[in-house]
Amino acid sequence: MTMNRRNLLKAAGAITIGGFTFRPAYAELPKLKKKDKYKVGFAQTESNNPWRLAQTKSMEDEAAKRGWQLVYTDAAGSAAKQVADVRSMIAQKVDFILLAPREEKPLIPAVMEAKKAGIPLILVDRNVDQTLAKGGEDYVAFIGSDFVKEGLLAAEVLTKAVGGKAKIIELQGTVGSSPANDRMTGFKDYIKDHPGMEIIASQSGDFARDKGRQVFETLYQAHPEATALYSHNDEMTMGAIAAMEAAGKVPGKDLIIASIDGTKDATQALLDGKVLVVVECNPKFGPAAFAAIEKYGNGETLETRLVNVDRVFTKENAAEYMPEAY
Numbered sequence: 388m389t390m391n392r393r394n395l396l397k398a399a400g401a402i403t404i405g406g407f408t409f410r411p412a413y414a415e416l417p418k419l420k421k422k423d424k425y426k427v428g429f430a431q432t433e434s435n436n437p438w439r440l441a442q443t444k445s446m447e448d449e450a451a452k453r454g455w456q457l458v459y460t461d462a463a464g465s466a467a468k469q470v471a472d473v474r475s476m477i478a479q480k481v482d483f484i485l486l487a488p489r490e491e492k493p494l495i496p497a498v499m500e501a502k503k504a505g506i507p508l509i510l511v512d513r514n515v516d517q518t519l520a521k522g523g524e525d526y527v528a529f530i531g532s533d534f535v536k537e538g539l540l541a542a543e544v545l546t547k548a549v550g551g552k553a554k555i556i557e558l559q560g561t562v563g564s565s566p567a568n569d570r571m572t573g574f575k576d577y578i579k580d581h582p583g584m585e586i587i588a589s590q591s592g593d594f595a596r597d598k599g600r601q602v603f604e605t606l607y608q609a610h611p612e613a614t615a616l617y618s619h620n621d622e623m624t625m626g627a628i629a630a631m632e633a634a635g636k637v638p639g640k641d642l643i644i645a646s647i648d649g650t651k652d653a654t655q656a657l658l659d660g661k662v663l664v665v666v667e668c669n670p671k672f673g674p675a676a677f678a679a680i681e682k683y684g685n686g687e688t689l690e691t692r693l694v695n696v697d698r699v700f701t702k703e704n705a706a707e708y709m710p711e712a713y
């Protein structure tokens with residue numbers, strides 16, 4: 388069920404009187420009592436791709452290293468289930484919640500209910516709608532990549548490689564998610580100054596390999612004049628490459644490809660000359676997220692936005708990066 392803004396604010400505990408909306412009274416950010424070991428909830432969005440599996444493993448490894456308890460849930464691609472997962476963590480009285488929100492708006496109630504229950508929460512990798520919830524007020528902090536910059540970097544490398552002229556098919560990520568929104572914004576921001584760079588078709592492949600393959604196949608059949616692909620993640624890229632090859636096309640020649648993440652398969656595709664560029668989106672959040680919880684428990688104030696530094700991979704540095712790929 389999609390909620391409109393008024394209902395989202397209501398779910399967040401706001402009240403409307405005479406046309407004015409008032410924020411909840413429990414305005415203070417929950418504190419964390421200092422302990423040697425914490426019980427941490429990690430609410431994952433889905434586990435259908437290597438990026439998500441690497442992110443979960445990083446959380447599990449860090450919890451094991453510290454001897455902390457990890458309460459893990461997998462929303463299996465459903466924002467509604469992810470809200471329910473956070474509610475179950477609240478019921479289990481975890482000390483802290485790490486939430487990777489699948490979409491920007493539907494996860495607002497989860498953020499607000501954790502706050503109301505007095506459980507501090509950090510958003511990892513994806514963000515929520517910033518007009519409805521704020522870091523330092525409703526949740527402790529956001530830790531993740533600058534998705535706008537990722538889109539911009541992908542556009543920059545692609546534009547230079549094609550001499551400023553391409554007919555681009557865009558495979559977007561999950562509709563309503565912050566990486567899909569921001570990667571689109573960053574890419575468009577860059578190409579707006581390059582009139583020869585034209586997005587001729589754009590559709591969501593939901594960050595999934597098979598969906599990416601199907602969507603690319605349909606878009607390419609409708610737009611055989613395409614000369615480039617911009618894909619919001621490596622899984623959709625690998626799906627699109629399968630579709631190109633099935634159509635007798637040569638990825639890297641007939642279509643120049645820009646992608647995001649840094650999976651093993653995409654890194655191999657860089658080495659094989661099928662992909663031009665992969666902008667890194669690092670999924671290994673465990674060390675940074677757990678260190679942030681420890682600091683918060685020590686009474687330190689955290690930056691409300693902690694941004695990962697992402698690299699750019701091409702054929703030149705792909706072999707060097709490969710041992711780290713997932």
Ligand code: AHR
Nearest residue numbers: 438512513566594620668
């Ligand atoms: O939120 C980060 C994105 O989500 C990654 O790029 C993608 O692979 C994942 O599913």
